Amino acid sequence: MIQFTVYGTYDYSCHIREDEISIDVESTSRYLTYRRVCRGESAERTIASEKGSIIINPVEPLNLPKKVTRYLEIHFNPIFVEPETTRQLYLTFPVEIGVFIRAKEDNDLLDVFSPVLPKYSLYGPPDYGRVTRWHESSIYPDVPKTDPLREGVLDLTLVNEGKTWIEVSRAVFVNAGMTIWYGDYVLMSAKMELYSNMVAETKILSTPGKNGMTRSIPAYSARKVSVVEMVPEKVVFLMEFGLGDKIADN
Amino acid sequence: MTRLQTTNSTLDITAIVANLKAYDIIAIAVILIIAVIIAKICTTFLKKKLSDRMEKSDLNVLNSIVWWSIILIGIFFASPHFKIDLSGLLVAGGILAVIIGFASQSVVSNFVSGIFLIIERPMKIGDNINIGDVTGNVEHIQILSTIVRTFEGIYVRVPNEKVFTSNIKNYVSNVARRFDYKIGISYRDDADRAVMIIRDIIEHEPFALKNPEPLVFVDKLGDSSVDLLIRIWAPSKEWYDLKMSLLVKIKTALEANGVEIPYPQQVVWVQQAKSAERGRGHEDNGR
Numbered sequence: 001m002i003q004f005t006v007y008g009t010y011d012y013s014c015h016i017r018e019d020e021i022s023i024d025v026e027s028t029s030r031y032l033t034y035r036r037v038c039r040g041e042s043a044e045r046t047i048a049s050e051k052g053s054i055i056i057n058p059v060e061p062l063n064l065p066k067k068v069t070r071y072l073e074i075h076f077n078p079i080f081v082e083p084e085t086t087r088q089l090y091l092t093f094p095v096e097i098g099v100f101i102r103a104k105e106d107n108d109l110l111d112v113f114s115p116v117l118p119k120y121s122l123y124g125p126p127d128y129g130r131v132t133r134w135h136e137s138s139i140y141p142d143v144p145k146t147d148p149l150r151e152g153v154l155d156l157t158l159v160n161e162g163k164t165w166i167e168v169s170r171a172v173f174v175n176a177g178m179t180i181w182y183g184d185y186v187l188m189s190a191k192m193e194l195y196s197n198m199v200a201e202t203k204i205l206s207t208p209g210k211n212g213m214t215r216s217i218p219a220y221s222a223r224k225v226s227v228v229e230m231v232p233e234k235v236v237f238l239m240e241f242g243l244g245d246k247i248a249d250n
Numbered sequence: 251m252t253r254l255q256t257t258n259s260t261l262d263i264t265a266i267v268a269n270l271k272a273y274d275i276i277a278i279a280v281i282l283i284i285a286v287i288i289a290k291i292c293t294t295f296l297k298k299k300l301s302d303r304m305e306k307s308d309l310n311v312l313n314s315i316v317w318w319s320i321i322l323i324g325i326f327f328a329s330p331h332f333k334i335d336l337s338g339l340l341v342a343g344g345i346l347a348v349i350i351g352f353a354s355q356s357v358v359s360n361f362v363s364g365i366f367l368i369i370e371r372p373m374k375i376g377d378n379i380n381i382g383d384v385t386g387n388v389e390h391i392q393i394l395s396t397i398v399r400t401f402e403g404i405y406v407r408v409p410n411e412k413v414f415t416s417n418i419k420n421y422v423s424n425v426a427r428r429f430d431y432k433i434g435i436s437y438r439d440d441a442d443r444a445v446m447i448i449r450d451i452i453e454h455e456p457f458a459l460k461n462p463e464p465l466v467f468v469d470k471l472g473d474s475s476v477d478l479l480i481r482i483w484a485p486s487k488e489w490y491d492l493k494m495s496l497l498v499k500i501k502t503a504l505e506a507n508g509v510e511i512p513y514p515q516q517v518v519w520v521q522q523a524k525s526a527e528r529g530r531g532h533e534d535n536g537r
Binding site: 064065068069117118119120121122123126127128129130131134 | 423424425426427453454456457459460461462483485487488
């Protein structure tokens with residue numbers, strides 16, 4: 001399996017050039033200087049450390065331009081799901097690139113950036129709804145080819161538990177430690193249990209990626225949020241405002 | 251049975267203690283211990299349930315109220331064992347209550363309003379609100395008053411009674427809100443093209459929400475311009491920043507694409523010039 005060039009672990013002197021991204025860590029007499037340029041935007045950090053490593057991996061796409069939500073919404077062409085069946089399909093999801101600094105067994109998030117322009121939306125009505133990071137995807141029967149710096153592959157299992165056909169064209173997931181894997185592509189697994197045309201339950205799975213894939217450090221846990229270790233399967237999101245373009249007003 | 255007399259609301263403590271029997275002392279102790287245990291259980295329960303929903307200071311006040319209410323109920327249940335004639339106390343207490351009631355009418359009103367505000371929660375700390383003539387960010391919601399920091403950085407204390415009885419506008423209570431722009435373009439310019447340019451700018455703004463869909467349309471054929479109305483939804487926490495930054499981007503994009511945003515203008519017909527033209531016309535006809 002080909003390890004994608006930007007993602008991986010580096011020592012304190014690294015220079016990465018890829019497409020429209022450049023990352024440099026340079027050592028001066030007392031400090032390290034981290035510089036990044038992406039889409040014309042630059043960031044610089046000063047690091048006081050002697051020995052450690054820089055880890056670059058895809059993170060959940062909920063940090064840019066600033067953190068306003070925990071919800072990811074993927075919109076796709078409507079798919080009709082037969083009653084009492086389980087179907088697997090592939091979607092894409094946006095990724096952000098997280099740069100972590102690691103020393104003495106501790107990680108911290110140094111920088112997050114993305115060549116993808118983020119877009120936000122609202123799932124549900126303005127009073128009770130959720131602001132979501134919005135992404136438009138096609139539906140794929142197999143793992144699609146993606147640019148790992150921009151998009152990941154979402155392995156989505158649709159379960160129609162009802163006795164009627166259900167039309168789905170959107171999936172909303174809550175970020176509670178999204179488990180993202182990376183190798184020659186970026187992968188995340190999720191499950192969506194459909195109860196009716198208006199209600200479904202979604203959850204991110206921590207299913208291990210394909211052989212040779214590496215598990216990403218999530219930006220969520222690196223920020224040292226109170227919940228130290230979360231099990232994604234335990235955190236479900238109830239989509240109660242509809243599964244299609246028509247949103248319930250409530 | 252000896253009855254203790256209360257004179258002018260003054261109790262003879264020594265006499266009370268002297269008349270207590272061992273059974274009464276044990277009963278009083280048991281009742282008060284039970285009251286303390288119940289109060290402890292209730293306050294611990296409130297701490298667990300409300301600590302993430304209430305300000306710590308308010309929670310402490312509420313816990314104190316609950317604690318002392320339970321202890322007072324315990325004392326009430328234990329009072330028969332003190333063998334006190336409470337009728338005198340009740341009369342004195344009633345008069346005292348009336349006096350205190352009149353004296354502390356506004357304090358009680360603010361207190362009760364504070365309790366209802368904590369229960370109803372029309373706003374929370376950090377919210378951008380308007381109460382009457384005060385607009386700003388909520389700094390604290392206390393049991394008697396609400397502290398607002400205006401946008402000029404001024405500290406304003408609003409009594410809770412006023413907060414409770416006023417119309418409260420909470421600009422960030424809903425997760426998303428809409429804002430509008432009205433932009434006039436010249437009659438010479440293509441309105442459809444201007445709409446497309448504006449839509450493109452909005453599409454590239456992360457916090458201009460995809461859903462509800464932004465609207466850009468010709469709203470009015472004005473005196474000096476074709477007026478476009480732009481309606482955009484944004485996350486409540488971000489709407490003001492977006493509103494401030496987006497208008498200049500729209501203006502720049504329209505100008506870069508040759509769309510004119512006209513000044514108010516009025517066509518003035520000068521009668522003298524018209525008469526002169528008519529006069530010239532007559533001369534030409536004469537020739």
